[in-house]
Amino acid sequence: xxxxxxxxxxxxxxxxAALTACGGGSGDSGSGGAGTTITYWASNQGASLQxxxxxxxxxxxxxxxQTGIKVNLxxxxxxxxxxxxxxxxxxxxxxxxxxxxxxNAVTFQSTGAFYPFDDAAMQKIGGKDRFVASSLATAxxxxxxxxxxxxxxxxxxxYYNKKLFDDAGxxxxxxxxxxxxxxxxxxxxxxxxxxxVIPGATVNASMHFAYIFSEQNGGSAFDAAGKPTFTTPGxxxxxxxxxxxxxxxxxxxxxxxxxxxxxxxxxxxxxGNAAMYMAxxxxxxxxxxxxxxxxxxxxxxxxxxxxxxKVSSFVAGTNISVFKNSKNIxxxxxxxxxMTSDDEQKILNKAYTTQPVIQGVPASFTDDQxxxxxxxxxxxxxxKPLPLVPGIQAFQANVGGAAVALVAKAATxxxxxxxxxxxxLEEAQQKMGAS
Amino acid sequence: xxxxxFPERPVRTPNDGPGPDGSRRRGLRxxxxxxxxxxxxxxxxxxxxxxxxxxxxxxxxxxxLIELTxxxxxxxxxxxxxxxxxxGVALDFSGPLGQQLxxxxxxxxxxxxLVVGISYAFGMxxxxxxxxxMRSRGFLRTLFLIPYALPAYAGIIVWKxxxxxxNGLLNQFLVDVLHLTNDRPFxxxxxxAFISVVIVSIWQQWPFAFLMSMAGMQSIPDExxxxxxxxxxxxxxxxxxxTMRMMRPISMVLLLLLFLWTFREFNTPYVLFGPTPPAxxxxxxxxxxxxxxxxxxxxxxxxxxxxLMAFLVVVAGLWALWNRRVRRDA
Numbered sequence: 001x002x003x004x005x006x007x008x009x010x011x012x013x014x015x016x017a018a019l020t021a022c023g024g025g026s027g028d029s030g031s032g033g034a035g036t037t038i039t040y041w042a043s044n045q046g047a048s049l050q051x052x053x054x055x056x057x058x059x060x061x062x063x064x065x066q067t068g069i070k071v072n073l074x075x076x077x078x079x080x081x082x083x084x085x086x087x088x089x090x091x092x093x094x095x096x097x098x099x100x101x102x103x104n105a106v107t108f109q110s111t112g113a114f115y116p117f118d119d120a121a122m123q124k125i126g127g128k129d130r131f132v133a134s135s136l137a138t139a140x141x142x143x144x145x146x147x148x149x150x151x152x153x154x155x156x157x158x159y160y161n162k163k164l165f166d167d168a169g170x171x172x173x174x175x176x177x178x179x180x181x182x183x184x185x186x187x188x189x190x191x192x193x194x195x196x197v198i199p200g201a202t203v204n205a206s207m208h209f210a211y212i213f214s215e216q217n218g219g220s221a222f223d224a225a226g227k228p229t230f231t232t233p234g235x236x237x238x239x240x241x242x243x244x245x246x247x248x249x250x251x252x253x254x255x256x257x258x259x260x261x262x263x264x265x266x267x268x269x270x271x272g273n274a275a276m277y278m279a280x281x282x283x284x285x286x287x288x289x290x291x292x293x294x295x296x297x298x299x300x301x302x303x304x305x306x307x308x309x310k311v312s313s314f315v316a317g318t319n320i321s322v323f324k325n326s327k328n329i330x331x332x333x334x335x336x337x338x339m340t341s342d343d344e345q346k347i348l349n350k351a352y353t354t355q356p357v358i359q360g361v362p363a364s365f366t367d368d369q370x371x372x373x374x375x376x377x378x379x380x381x382x383x384k385p386l387p388l389v390p391g392i393q394a395f396q397a398n399v400g401g402a403a404v405a406l407v408a409k410a411a412t413x414x415x416x417x418x419x420x421x422x423x424x425l426e427e428a429q430q431k432m433g434a435s
Numbered sequence: 436x437x438x439x440x441f442p443e444r445p446v447r448t449p450n451d452g453p454g455p456d457g458s459r460r461r462g463l464r465x466x467x468x469x470x471x472x473x474x475x476x477x478x479x480x481x482x483x484x485x486x487x488x489x490x491x492x493x494x495x496x497x498x499x500l501i502e503l504t505x506x507x508x509x510x511x512x513x514x515x516x517x518x519x520x521x522x523g524v525a526l527d528f529s530g531p532l533g534q535q536l537x538x539x540x541x542x543x544x545x546x547x548x549l550v551v552g553i554s555y556a557f558g559m560x561x562x563x564x565x566x567x568x569m570r571s572r573g574f575l576r577t578l579f580l581i582p583y584a585l586p587a588y589a590g591i592i593v594w595k596x597x598x599x600x601x602n603g604l605l606n607q608f609l610v611d612v613l614h615l616t617n618d619r620p621f622x623x624x625x626x627x628a629f630i631s632v633v634i635v636s637i638w639q640q641w642p643f644a645f646l647m648s649m650a651g652m653q654s655i656p657d658e659x660x661x662x663x664x665x666x667x668x669x670x671x672x673x674x675x676x677x678t679m680r681m682m683r684p685i686s687m688v689l690l691l692l693l694f695l696w697t698f699r700e701f702n703t704p705y706v707l708f709g710p711t712p713p714a715x716x717x718x719x720x721x722x723x724x725x726x727x728x729x730x731x732x733x734x735x736x737x738x739x740x741x742x743l744m745a746f747l748v749v750v751a752g753l754w755a756l757w758n759r760r761v762r763r764d765a
Binding site: 079083086089090092107110111112113201203254255257258260390393394397398401404405408409411412414427430431 | 505506508509510530531532599600601621623624625626627709711713714728729730731
């Protein structure tokens with residue numbers, strides 16, 4: 001009987017130690033040439049995992065035909081991708097090539113698990129001058145060889161339902177105040193119609209909104225030295241601007257506080273239950289998969305308060321990385337070169353409705369020039385890059401988590417004012433200090 | 436035979452090489468099989484215990500002593516030695532992390548007491564009722580054991596669906612059928628989340644209590660009941676003085692097991708709420724998971740794990756002491 005309690009505690013411990021045991025296997029034969037097999041973890045860019053497989057499989061077949069290198073494709077949902085990558089980094093057992101969210105690029109760079117693209121490696125994939133500068137800037141810390149290469153570029157914008165706006169005699173909002181007024185007009189809880197939808201329980205999207213709105217209010221998440229400054233008035237005002245949609249104006253369906261997946265919010269918008277929806281460029285594809293036609297909605301930059309900074313997005317997107325301890329570095333680099341080639345950039349970014357990261361490859365994700373223009377404008381003049389600090393993943397977890405908790409509080413009827421927002425951000429900052 | 440030609444040669448020289456059969460056989464005969472066999476039988480169990488439990492435990496203790504953050508996870512040996520620093524942070528109850536850990540500990544303790552108490556009561560009551568032979572006994576026994584037989588994840592995911600706000604079965608029943616309230620309550624966020632996790636855990640745990648109690652009651656001789664009936668004991672007196680009394684040693688073990696299992700329950704809160712649970716249902720194991728996996732601070736997470744283990748060891752130790760005293764007194 002004595003061993004039992006020990007075993008009990010030990011199993012809990014296993015939880016912490018388990019990370020050493022997970023992670024996928026990697027191809028283990030040879031390097032570089034034909035006949036090699038590499039493993040590729042693709043992020044879930046499409047409306048579903050199957051959507052991604054359908055898009056990627058024919059392209060990978062082309063790569064295998066060109067080089068003789070086989071690719072073992074696994075599509076990983078975003079909710080698992082960071083953890084799986086972390087496990088792979090710890091155990092040294094991972095894929096050869098994988099996608100990462102570009103917001104995490106510097107955090108992963110600091111782990112040292114990824115292959116650094118020095119000048120020679122950059123040459124192998126075609127040289128750094130081919131890439132759009134704002135996209136390449138997300139690849140890693142300035143002044144160090146990047147550990148990821150841009151693949152799909154995205155920005156946030158506001159999607160609005162044209163018919164609902166027309167019926168109510170509304171124009172797409174150009175300021176945050178107009179957005180709130182329009183949302184109030186379009187909200188009718190009795191009919192389960194709401195002005196706007198948010199993915200309330202999604203930690204990474206909540207961090208994105210916290211960041212965008214804080215920047216609009218002149219707040220900054222990190223100071224020049226890279227120390228977190230979450231409790232500045234601008235940060236508090238930004239997070240409150242987001243939470244107020246539910247807490248103060250009640251223009252969001254409280255049920256959205258449980259949406260732990262951005263696709264759930266897309267569904268509400270596609271069904272016409274929400275008149276507005278803030279999403280990245282790939283929203284076009286996700287909405288199409290949900291049965292909403294592009295002519296049914298318009299796209300404008302996410303508006304800022306009249307007195308605020310005109311920031312509508314950060315430079316979002318997906319990067320591709322190579323694991324440093326891959327046994328097939330050469331084959332992996334060839335695959336990165338293939339994925340960032342002009343032809344593939346055109347095909348993949350069209351399928352995923354994202355923006356190409358290669359200069360001279362035009363965005364072609366929709367036939368609607370107006371939509372393309374909006375996204376191009378956001379990317380060129382209304383996007384502020386996220387700070388390139390190693391604590392960015394912790395920022396995402398803590399500030400995103402704080403926003404999720406505040407939205408949940410508001411949904412369950414608790415008071416959420418300046419004091420509550422400040423307390424939540426203070427707690428998030430204290431957690432940063434310890435990590 | 437070679438051995439008989441060289442009788443003076445020491446039989447037990449290990450470097451005999453492909454030496455004579457006879458000497459080896461005689462060497463084997465020297466082993467006292469009666470003494471060795473028990474050790475051989477227990478060897479696989481000990482080896483696996485070491486591999487599966489003790490080694491990770493030691494690794495965990497080691498991790499708790501170093502500053503294992505994102506900067507060092509690919510090369511543990513470079514992580515600076517923190518001594519008891521991680522424990523200091525975890526146990527500094529005036530700091531934010533210590534405060535949260537303490538809060539989480541309190542929630543977990545309340546959760547455990549409720550789940551264990553109610554599961555035990557349910558299990559015992561059902562076992563007592565089904566002890567008498569009745570027509571539907573087999574059916575009910577099977578029915579009650581279903582939650583225990585279901586894969587944990589599948590069962591909890593079904594609960595998650597039922598507890599959804601908009602289209603969950605529970606809200607449909609409460610709002611659309613019973614018309615108890617017009618405002619659909621949330622069950623997976625806010626303060627109701629605690630009730631949800633307690634109910635789902637009871638649903639999962641009580642069949643085990645039922646199974647153990649049922650098995651235990653089989654060993655109570657019928658003569659005791661017959662004799663007490665002749666003496667005019669009521670059913671309640673029989674349950675109290677015979678069943679509960681005879682079941683005491685089994686109940687003790689059962690309560691300990693339920694306590695240990697429930698206290699470190701991970702599946703239920705994690706599947707219901709994901710990696711960032713609502714504050715009301717912030718159970719320790721998920722709290723530790725978040726502290727290490729979400730914020731990438733594995734040293735601190737391991738320190739919390741070690742503290743959790745220490746607490747469970749203390750609980751089990753106190754139980755053992757108390758149990759021994761009770762037995763001696765009895």
